[in-house]
Amino acid sequence: MPTLMTCRLLPLVVFPMLLAAQEPKPPRPVEPERDRSRDVLVVGRNNTPNLRQGVRLALVVGINEYVHLAPLNFADKDAKDVAAALHSLDFAVEAMHSDSRLSPHHAHQILTQVTIMCKDAGPADTLLVYLSGHGFSEPGGAPYFCAEQTDSKALEQTGLKLDEVIDRLRKSKAQKKMLIIDACRNLPQKGGEEQRWQVDQLDSEGLAVLYSTSDGAVSLEPSGQQKDMRGREMQNGIFTHYLLRGLEGDADGNNDRWITFRELALYIDYEVKRETKNRQKPRSTWDGDMNFDIPLRTLPLAPARPLATTPSLPPPPAEPRPATPKPPAAKPPEGGAAEPDGTPPEAEPVPEPDRLRQVKEWADVVTFEPDADIVTDAVMRDRIQQSGYPWRVRHKSTGIIMVLIPGGTFRMGSPNNESGRGEDEMQHPRTIRSAFYLSESEVMIWQWNRDRKGGNGNSDNRPKDNLSWSDANSWAKASKLRLPSEAEWEYACRAGTETAFAFGATVTTEQVNYADKEIRGNTGDDARKFLRKANAQPTNAFGIRGMHGNLWEWVQDTYGDYEEGAGQAAVERMNGDVRRVLRGGCYASKPVACRSANREKEGPGIRNVLFGFRVARSLP
Numbered sequence: 001m002p003t004l005m006t007c008r009l010l011p012l013v014v015f016p017m018l019l020a021a022q023e024p025k026p027p028r029p030v031e032p033e034r035d036r037s038r039d040v041l042v043v044g045r046n047n048t049p050n051l052r053q054g055v056r057l058a059l060v061v062g063i064n065e066y067v068h069l070a071p072l073n074f075a076d077k078d079a080k081d082v083a084a085a086l087h088s089l090d091f092a093v094e095a096m097h098s099d100s101r102l103s104p105h106h107a108h109q110i111l112t113q114v115t116i117m118c119k120d121a122g123p124a125d126t127l128l129v130y131l132s133g134h135g136f137s138e139p140g141g142a143p144y145f146c147a148e149q150t151d152s153k154a155l156e157q158t159g160l161k162l163d164e165v166i167d168r169l170r171k172s173k174a175q176k177k178m179l180i181i182d183a184c185r186n187l188p189q190k191g192g193e194e195q196r197w198q199v200d201q202l203d204s205e206g207l208a209v210l211y212s213t214s215d216g217a218v219s220l221e222p223s224g225q226q227k228d229m230r231g232r233e234m235q236n237g238i239f240t241h242y243l244l245r246g247l248e249g250d251a252d253g254n255n256d257r258w259i260t261f262r263e264l265a266l267y268i269d270y271e272v273k274r275e276t277k278n279r280q281k282p283r284s285t286w287d288g289d290m291n292f293d294i295p296l297r298t299l300p301l302a303p304a305r306p307l308a309t310t311p312s313l314p315p316p317p318a319e320p321r322p323a324t325p326k327p328p329a330a331k332p333p334e335g336g337a338a339e340p341d342g343t344p345p346e347a348e349p350v351p352e353p354d355r356l357r358q359v360k361e362w363a364d365v366v367t368f369e370p371d372a373d374i375v376t377d378a379v380m381r382d383r384i385q386q387s388g389y390p391w392r393v394r395h396k397s398t399g400i401i402m403v404l405i406p407g408g409t410f411r412m413g414s415p416n417n418e419s420g421r422g423e424d425e426m427q428h429p430r431t432i433r434s435a436f437y438l439s440e441s442e443v444m445i446w447q448w449n450r451d452r453k454g455g456n457g458n459s460d461n462r463p464k465d466n467l468s469w470s471d472a473n474s475w476a477k478a479s480k481l482r483l484p485s486e487a488e489w490e491y492a493c494r495a496g497t498e499t500a501f502a503f504g505a506t507v508t509t510e511q512v513n514y515a516d517k518e519i520r521g522n523t524g525d526d527a528r529k530f531l532r533k534a535n536a537q538p539t540n541a542f543g544i545r546g547m548h549g550n551l552w553e554w555v556q557d558t559y560g561d562y563e564e565g566a567g568q569a570a571v572e573r574m575n576g577d578v579r580r581v582l583r584g585g586c587y588a589s590k591p592v593a594c595r596s597a598n599r600e601k602e603g604p605g606i607r608n609v610l611f612g613f614r615v616a617r618s619l620p
Contacts, residue, residue: 056126061130077132085248111160127180128179135181151611179210258297291433356388358620360510391543422599469605472612482616503540
């Protein structure tokens with residue numbers, strides 16, 4: 001194995017490893033020879049873990065550069081990668097690292113974010129805190145995590161006391177709480193005596209805790225181009241490398257397609273000890289009076305990555321899972337005989353899944369699986385596939401092509417340094433809690449005129465313009481559709497990006513229909529010559545067309561300051577301002593007005609040749 005360098009030394013209390021559930025352990029089955037080095041066992045669950053309810057909230061902290069301590073190599077990247085992984089698992093993530101809006105300069109700043117998250121959580125919510133960086137104890141005292149300004153000679157004044165983090169988590173109303181610590185430790189001073197974490201200072205009552213190493217041991221970072229035991233390049237600290245691999249799917253030790261906190265802890269324990277030849281031994285503990293078999297992820301039916309080379313945990317010894325129901329038996333023709341040619345009678349068709357049947361009540365399926373050339377993010381494709389809904393459908397009554405937008409969390413608004421930023425674009429985390437359908441393009445003229453007399457027939461693919469908010473909203477409701485909320489619009493427009501545009505920091509006229517050098521009028525038929533056909537515009541990474549430029553698009557919301565806790569927000573927001581929000585810019589706009597975060601407003605009865613719209617459809 002390549003040489004291991006750059007230690008993150010974190011003396012930790014020796015907690016008993018929870019190698020099984022708290023209930024009496026069933027007899028251990030005989031293990032295959034190749035698995036006998038593995039001293040952990042996932043016991044069989046009598047029931048599938050409860051599906052997640054409520055909101056998932058996470059705080060992720062990673063620090064490489066310190067004022068008073070030696071720098072680290074991977075902690076900052078570890079936090080960014082963990083934040084991305086949790087984001088894909090529908091966590092609303094608040095991050096504190098080198099590129100985040102919040103800085104981990106001081107310990108009180110980190111504790112403040114823990115406090116906010118814990119106070120905002122309800123009983124059905126799930127909380128997770130991940131810390132990556134330096135950590136050590138004051139002489140004979142409590143364990144600390146180190147902020148950028150932490151001074152080892154003044155831990156009590158400058159360090160983050162971990163029992164204060166645990167106290168905030170313990171007092172939160174949330175019933176599912178996790179703390180994951182990938183911390184290193186440098187000696188407080190050269191030649192100083194190594195201090196150990198005190199057993200009575202880190203009580204896990206009311207939450208689950210996962211440590212990167214055991215008491216007095218090291219937490220290692222890889223050296224050079226080190227690869228793990230399966231040939232994968234290690235670009236994170238060793239503990240976090242396997243934390244990420246476990247969340248991707250490797251931690252599903254009993255092959256039930258669920259990844260739970262318990263399975264993740266056992267997987268990391270085995271892999272890290274194997275990788276480091278027992279130099280690093282992770283530790284986990286959770287409250288024995290509470291159920292911490294917390295489901296973190298469900299895997300698709302066909303894993304994207306073969307696990308044949310992974311030493312698997314023994315199968316659950318008790319109560320095998322019920323067999324998959326078989327299709328109904330074939331019905332013979334009258335008299336019970338086979339067909340005249342001797343072939344068996346046809347079996348009854350297997351019923352369609354509920355979600356597909358629900359969609360087919362109002363739409364025809366166009367494409368079930370997402371196109372990898374359009375939805376290039378593998379995690380996003382996986383989330384679309386796991387939803388159980390088709391990717392692209394055609395609305396039956398209007399002919400509109402609609403694209404599935406999976407739920408998730410993003411940063412709404414713009415950073416302070418974005419060119420052209422408006423004062424009403426305060427950046428903040430926003431969660432879209434449910435998947436929904438959004439029209440692939442602006443509503444076209446032929447779609448607007450369908451089932452109407454007159455108009456341009458069924459051949460005009462230009463977007464329908466000269467519409468007020470009231471016009472667009474009434475038409476959408478009559479079609480059993482709706483306008484998207486402002487949060488949904490920006491989430492779909494960004495398609496996972498944080499730049500000014502879905503195509504990057506800047507755009508070209510090939511990507512976006514905006515006013516480049518020529519002056520474009522905004523009245524009369526002459527202005528319409530600048531319109532582009534709705535279905536001829538390039539797609540973003542969700543498969544949505546034309547959200548930048550072409551026409552301003554009405555959304556549901558009234559104009560006002562952002563409400564951070566508004567969630568999906570597909571509701572009327574009455575704040576005293578009756579004006580409605582327009583998004584995306586138009587063909588007469590400069591590029592700055594076409595940014596993902598830009599907002600405009602107008603009265604709901606105002607028509608303009610520059611105003612159009614697209615529609616959304618909620619899902620159960």
